[in-house]
Amino acid sequence: MKNSDPIEDLIALLSRLPGLGRRSARRAVLRMLSDPSRQMLPLADALRAAAEAVRPCEVCGNLDTFSPCRICSDSSRERGLVCVVEGVADLWALERAQAHRGLYHVLGGTLSALGGVGPEDLSIQPLLARVAEGGVEEVILALPATVDGATTTHYVMDRLAPLGVTVTRLAQGVPIGGALDVLDDGTLAAALRARR
Numbered sequence: 001m002k003n004s005d006p007i008e009d010l011i012a013l014l015s016r017l018p019g020l021g022r023r024s025a026r027r028a029v030l031r032m033l034s035d036p037s038r039q040m041l042p043l044a045d046a047l048r049a050a051a052e053a054v055r056p057c058e059v060c061g062n063l064d065t066f067s068p069c070r071i072c073s074d075s076s077r078e079r080g081l082v083c084v085v086e087g088v089a090d091l092w093a094l095e096r097a098q099a100h101r102g103l104y105h106v107l108g109g110t111l112s113a114l115g116g117v118g119p120e121d122l123s124i125q126p127l128l129a130r131v132a133e134g135g136v137e138e139v140i141l142a143l144p145a146t147v148d149g150a151t152t153t154h155y156v157m158d159r160l161a162p163l164g165v166t167v168t169r170l171a172q173g174v175p176i177g178g179a180l181d182v183l184d185d186g187t188l189a190a191a192l193r194a195r196r
Contacts, residue, residue, distance in 0.1 A: 007033070059130075061106030061123055063088050071095070071104060078102040080137035084127060084156065086110055086144055094142065102140075105130065110148040111155055117148075124156060131163050138166040145172050145190070 007029060014025035032040040056062070057069035064070055071077065081102025085091050086109060094100045107122045119125075130136065139160060143149040153169060160167050173191025174183065183191075 056106075060091075060104045061088070061108060062091055062104060076101075080135060081140070082127075082130070082136050082138070083140040083142050085142050086149070086152075090142065100140075105139075107143075107152070110143060110146070110152040112148045112151075115148075119155065122152075124159065127156070128159055128163070131160060131165050136165055138168060141167065141169045143169075 010029050011022065011025045014020055014028055015022045017025075020028070032043065053065045054063050055065075055067055057064055057067050057072055059068045059072045062069040062071060066073065078101050081100075082105050083091075083094065083100050083102055084105045084107060085094070086107055088106055091104045091106060094104075105123070105127045107124065107127070109117055109122055111117055111119065111122070127139075131139065139156075141153045141156060143153050157167050171194045173187060173194050
């Protein structure tokens, strides 16, 4: 059995992260190793602290050191407005854009027949229970504009219909600064249908 190489092990671990290939991971490792006491050890401490303290919010599924999370606990949020997202990255993107002042619900994915993801694999039941408790006036479905996202949107809309809550979807179409001649046919068609 040969000894493992800690440098290669670290490069391999970092290269698994989104946006980091092997070459970028190697550069990051070299940079950290140039001053391990100031760059690597604080990172290791921060990783350990986050792994021990961060957990999913019991209400919405956001990641935080508190449960309920800071968003769910914030009394200034519009409590009757719940934005449903595929994952925590989408929630964080909406928060970064300061585009939503209500609450959230993280599904944890989208329905996918090919991927073997069914309704029981997602956080749909907790969403329905949340709405059934009362107080939610509108559910915004902010799911991806993909086949799986559309399937999930329709499924959730059907399940919410008997609960008497307003259900809306994000508009789709031409992005700000987008030129019509470079957009795909589906985006152009969606933009025309969603015109106001």
